[in-house]
Each structure stands twice: as structure tokens, then as C-alpha cells.
Amino acid sequence: MTGLRTHPLPKYLSIARVSAQEAIAYRFSTIVGVVTIFIWVLILYFLWQAAYAGTSSMAGYTWDDMRTYVVLAFGINAMVGWRVGYVMMATVRTGNVVIEYVRPLNYCLTQISRACGYCLVEGLVSLVMCLLVGITFVDIELPSSTASAFLFALSLVLGLLTKALFVFLVSLLAFWTVSGLGLMWMQQAVIQVFSGTIVPLSLMPDWLRSITSVLPLRGIVSTPLTFYLGKAEPLDAIGLLGMQVAWVVVLFVLANAAWRRAFDVAEIQGG
Numbered sequence: 001m002t003g004l005r006t007h008p009l010p011k012y013l014s015i016a017r018v019s020a021q022e023a024i025a026y027r028f029s030t031i032v033g034v035v036t037i038f039i040w041v042l043i044l045y046f047l048w049q050a051a052y053a054g055t056s057s058m059a060g061y062t063w064d065d066m067r068t069y070v071v072l073a074f075g076i077n078a079m080v081g082w083r084v085g086y087v088m089m090a091t092v093r094t095g096n097v098v099i100e101y102v103r104p105l106n107y108c109l110t111q112i113s114r115a116c117g118y119c120l121v122e123g124l125v126s127l128v129m130c131l132l133v134g135i136t137f138v139d140i141e142l143p144s145s146t147a148s149a150f151l152f153a154l155s156l157v158l159g160l161l162t163k164a165l166f167v168f169l170v171s172l173l174a175f176w177t178v179s180g181l182g183l184m185w186m187q188q189a190v191i192q193v194f195s196g197t198i199v200p201l202s203l204m205p206d207w208l209r210s211i212t213s214v215l216p217l218r219g220i221v222s223t224p225l226t227f228y229l230g231k232a233e234p235l236d237a238i239g240l241l242g243m244q245v246a247w248v249v250v251l252f253v254l255a256n257a258a259w260r261r262a263f264d265v266a267e268i269q270g271g
Contacts, residue, residue: 011105012113019117029083037078037126038133044070044198045138059202065229068140069200072228073221075130076156077197079123080163084115085187088171089180101263108168108255115164123160144230151227151237158244159220163191165251166216168259175262196222216247 023029048070052063061069088111091097100107134140143149170187174180192198194217201212201222212218223240226232232240 015113016117019114020120023118023121034126037074041074071134071140073197075127076221078126079119081122085167085171089174092174107259111168112164148230155224155227161248162216162219165255168255172258172262195220219244
């Protein structure tokens with residue numbers, strides 16, 4: 001019989017596949033998310049264009065660098081969108097999270113798999129659209145070298161895992177709150193500032209830059225774009241990638257400890 005899969009996909013890969021299918025099925029939400037990204041890009045593009053009207057460079061960023069940064073930053077940040085945290089918090093609020101208690105799956109890996117599935121549709125569409133529009137209409141720069149493109153792609157994957165784990169940790173707080181709406185808004189604001197999405201980290205005040213430079217969120221946007229624009233020396237590149245890997249490991253360990261604690265304190269009422 002044709003079309004019958006005799007060898008099922010690995011369980012977490014199957015979860016990612018189903019999430020990708022959900023993102024395709026709910027096309028309107030995906031389209032709205034992409035349009036929202038472009039609105040933010042336009043706002044920041046013209047804001048920075050005005051800022052560069054009287055200067056040719058800021059903190060080592062020329063206007064060519066900055067317009068590339070602005071267009072790609074929001075495309076990268078959108079690779080793990082709002083849907084991941086929203087769905088997870090909704091299951092906690094409604095009590096449907098109890099289903100996860102009886103599944104023979106790691107709850108953290110399940111949510112990361114779902115994030116990867118959504119990313120394959122929502123995230124890649126946003127990033128590819130930003131690249132196409134940027135190259136066609138804004139004349140953004142291409143990676144400075146093949147090595148820069150490779151490091152950018154590698155850092156992008158690590159950044160995706162970093163954001164997915166951070167969103168997972170924040171979403172777990174829904175076990176201790178009545179509503180997750182405030183958590184979602186707080187999460188978005190923190191990520192956009194401390195990842196360098198709105199303002200490159202090198203343009204921040206010294207005291208704030210010294211803090212953001214060691215936090216995991218810089219690996220979501222700032223580090224990949226540092227590689228894309230060719231602004232990292234070889235030794236710096238090793239250090240930046242090493243920091244990303246280290247934070248992914250730390251966040252994964254924290255996430256697994258945190259969800260087990262959350263499951264222990266949760267109380268599901270109703271029937």
C-alpha cells in the first residue's frame with residue numbers, strides 16, 4: 001500500500017512536524033505575525049535613517065551596516081514567535097497541561113520540538129522575507145565572507161535554542177500566576193532589549209553593555225549579526241560561540257529542573 005509509513009518518525013521529530021503543520025493550517029496568524037515584523041522593521045529603519053542623517057558611523061556601524069542590522073534583527077528574533085509561549089501558558093491556565101503529566105516524554109524537549117516546528121514555518125518565512133525585501137529594496141549587505149555566512153548560520157541555530165529555552169523558562173512561571181499575559185509582554189520587552197533587536201549592544205551605555213555582554217539573550221540576535229557583518233575576529237568568534245553553547249547547556253539544565261518543580265507544585269481543579 002503506497003503512502004503508508006512503516007517506520008514512524010522519532011517522537012520529538014514527530015512533534016516538530018505536527019507543530020509545523022499547525023502553523024501552516026493557521027495561516028492567518030502566521031501572516032499577521034509576518035506583517036507585524038515588517039511594520040516594526042519600517043519604523044526602526046526610518047528612525048535610524050534619521051539618526052544617521054548627520055553622521056556616517058556610530059560605534060563602528062556605518063549606515064550600510066545599520067540598515068542590514070535593522071532588517072535582519074527582527075527577522076531573526078521572529079524565528080521563535082509568540083505562539084510557543086502562548087500555547088504553553090494556555091494549557092497551564094486551562095488545566096490541559098495535566099495531559100503532559102502522563103506522557104512518557106520530557107516536557108522541556110516537547111516544547112523545544114514544538115518551537116522548532118513553528119520556526120520551520122513562521123520563523124523561516126519571516127527571515128527569508130526580510131532577506132528578500134532587504135536585498136531587493138533596501139540594499140542590505142550580504143555576509144562579508146563564506147566563513148561569516150557559516151558562523152552566522154551556526155550562531156543562528158544556537159540563538160534559536162537559546163530563545164526557545166528562555167521562553168520555556170518564562171512560560172513556566174504561569175504555574176504560579178493567574179494569567180500569563182503580563183509574562184508574555186515582559187518576555188517580549190526583555191528579549192528585544194537585551195538581545196540587541198532594537199538597539200545594537202555596542203550603542204548601549206557602558207554599564208548596560210557590560211551586563212548584556214554576558215547574558216544569554218545576546219546570542220539570539222547580537223551574536224549572529226556580529227558574524228554576519230564580519231565584526232568578530234577569529235579569537236572573538238570562538239569566545240562568542242563558546243558562550244552561546246555554554247548558555248544553551250545551562251538553560252537546558254535549568255529548564256529541566258524547573259519544569260519538574262512546576263509539576264510538583266501544580267494543582268489542577270475541576271473535572
